[in-house]
Amino acid sequence: MATDTATDVFEEHRPVLLGVAYRMLGRVADAEDVVQDAWLRWSAADRDQVREPRAYLVRVTTRLAIDRLRQTQSRRESYVGPWLPEPFVTDFGPTVPDTAERAMLADSVSLAVLVVLESLSPLERAVFVLREAFGFPYSEIAVTLDRGEAAVRQLAGRARKHVEEGRPRYQVDPAERRDLTERFLAAAADGDLEGLMSLLAPEVRLVGDSGGKARAPLRVLETADKVGRFVVGAARKTASGAENVEFRFMELNGADSVVFLLDGKVDSVFQVEAVDGRIQRVFIVRNPDKLVSLAR
Known part of the structure; x- marks a missing residue:
């Protein structure tokens, strides 16, 4: 990890961590809380044993988000009226110049898709977010979720099919x-x-x-x-x-x-x-x- 401080490394990956947590939870405040908890885990960890900080931090953040999602499910079930995600500023800026990549990121955080994600199980949601929004390999997702790769592929297939059935069947100009x-x-x-x-x-x-x-x-x-x-x-x-x-x-x-x-x-x-x-x-x-x- 060279000489970068714990804070430097964490801040470098914060946008990805916040992106994962928000897509999982649909609430900015909840996502920020999860990222803060991830920082506490990171600051207390033996970082000399961490070979890939990004993978480690995404793994911690995803697991924390799954726990938070399970805790808030009863709150969602008693919600008054229709539920929509909390609006989230997504000016991707010059760090995402490619049109195709911007379109993929925008779609994965759209109101319509996040509403569909609400009907997935926490594990299906995690697999979909990590695979479809951030392109993580199945092998890495399997480690993150402590599941076999075959099981992760099955989860991904079910989640993708469900999202495709529920998302708009058209491109918005x-x-x-x-x-x-x-x-x-x-x-x-x-x-x-x-x-x-x-x-x-x-x-x-x-x-x-x-x-x-x-x-x-x-x-x-x-x-x-x-x-x-x-x-x-x-x-x-x-x-x-x-x-x-x-x-x-x-x-x-x-x-x-x-x-x-x-x-x-x-x-x-x-x-x-x-x-x-x-x-x-x-x-x-x-x-x-x-x-x-x-x-x-």
Whole structure:
């Protein structure tokens, strides 16, 4: 390990560790807690015996994330309304210049994929994240999970099949998504229901996550008529209930998203999925517990 300090080595690998933990848990705070626990393990370890720090740290982080996931499953089961992952800033920057690699990373952290991952077992989720998002070899994943390689391949096959069945069956063009988002916001702000309906696919679905702590649908809304009327009504209530309404575009979970601020405070995150010029899915996160990291 040459002369690098324990802190230097850990900080070098922190982005990967946080990426693994977040994809496993879907919560920024939980992921940060797991990474902090990994640091405590690392700082107390006999590092002279560690030949590959990255593999060691990923192994520790993954096992801690599995333990945390098992502990929080009851919390997820009693969650009020639909559950969405906590929005996560994903400006990959110049360290990931390759278009294909960026697309893979963005897809693995997308809201749609993370929602599907919620239905996997902790071990299936770990295998999928390590293999599909970070490209770890099966042999290394087997060591990480203390399982045989054949068992890991079976877990990977089941997880991949499940995710493929649940993820969107189309590619979202970033420029098209941005354009539709801007037009959607303009129509909602103007109360233009007809204009809004023209942007929505007939089978559009709106998923709102409030955790019972903010105003949002407690069930998934389906059909353009229901989604359009809800959005127009919500926009009117928002405009009448706050003195100052503003929004900012940010790259969250690998896609352009809108962060709404009411009177200077983060109120919600809005993101759409679109294909062929129509919005297929609308995601809205309003649970204040999931907006803390953005407020920071």
